[in-house]
Amino acid sequence: MESSFSFGVILAILTVLIIAVNALVVVAMLLSIYKNDGVSLCFTLNLAVADTLIGVAISGLVTDQLSSSVQHTEKTLCSLRMAFVTSSAAASVLTVMLIAFDRYLAIKQPLRYFQIMSGLVAAACIAGLWLVSYLIGFLPFGVSIFQQTTYHGPCSFFAVFHPRFVLTLSCAGFFPAVLLFVFFYCDMLKIASMHSQQIRKMELAGAMAGACRPPRCLNDFKAVRTVSILIGSFTLSWSPFLITSIVQVACQECFLYQVLEQYLWLLGVGNSLLNPLIYAYWQKEVRQQLYHMALGVKKGFISFLFFLPARNSGPPKPRESSCHIITISHPELDG
Helix, strand or coil, X not given: CHHHHHHHHHHHHHHHHHHHHHHHHHHHHHHHHHHHCCHHHHHHHHHHHHHHHHHHHHHHHHHHHHCCCCCCCCHHHHHHHHHHHHHHHHHHHHHHHHHHHHHHHXXXXXXXXXXXXXXXXXXXXXXXXXXXXXXXXCHXXXXXXXXXXXXXXXXXXXXXXXXXXXXXXXXHHHHHHHHHHHHHHHHHHHHHHHHHHHHHHHHHCCCCCCCCCCHHHHHHHHHHHHHHHHHHHHHHHHHHHHHHHHHHHHCCCCCCHXXXXXHHHHHHHCHHHHHHHHHHHHCHHHHHHXXXXXXXXXXXXXXXXXXXXXXXXXXXXXXXXXXXXXCCCCHHHHC
16 A cells, blocks of 8 residues: 555656646747747647646546545546556657657758648648547557456556557557667768768868858757657657566566556656657757746746835825925126
């Protein structure tokens, strides 16, 4: 019981942090899109929304973990909660893939990028992404072998979903996604290196003597850096949970559910807290918008502090009018 309570406290803290940090990034991205109208910013916004929904979905599990009552959440309600958690997590992972593909396309086809990735195409990609995510999350409701036959509570992932469900997701989604990430990263790094070599040759030939390195090359390497950090964060967060789940399926005598649910699952969900921190630090638009928002809050707070004493002091008292007669004497006229 003490272990369940500790897990509930950690889950509650993680929930508050995920919702608060991602909601802040959502506001920053909405303001950035309003100012810049960029398609890539919409994908970043979608990632923050998906991660926020993960925090909202796991918030329903906190009460079940912290409650001392013997009566736990019903199986149907628990299944719905875990389906929403799985759908939001799938949307987050698919959005990371979409961001990686978007950056890959911008480097691979820089002249045709805005023709290919229009606003309509971006909206269709995001809509299809959410449709696939909810199909994945609610898949156990239509496939009986992905459901647990017994349910004793408290509500958790493996209390209602069988490890075979995670095995299917790993083989059909996770490992192909990692291979696709690696392909994007290697190809982007090769293209960025080719651009850098071409610029270096031009500099040595004197065609760019005294000029600065073009921002095109810098943007390429920044895109590669951001994608590599997202890939690394995603892989390190979810790999232990998925690999251990595969071990649980292969080894029926191994009882790894406690490790999976109280440690490795939290590590995977924690990726939703890492994503906004990565963008808040590495993406210039998000960093600048957060800085402007902080300045606005600071100015508003200072104005409130100055306005508060004026309100507490009450209406100003009328000052007594006094009339002073000032006599100016001129020596020539007085004489």
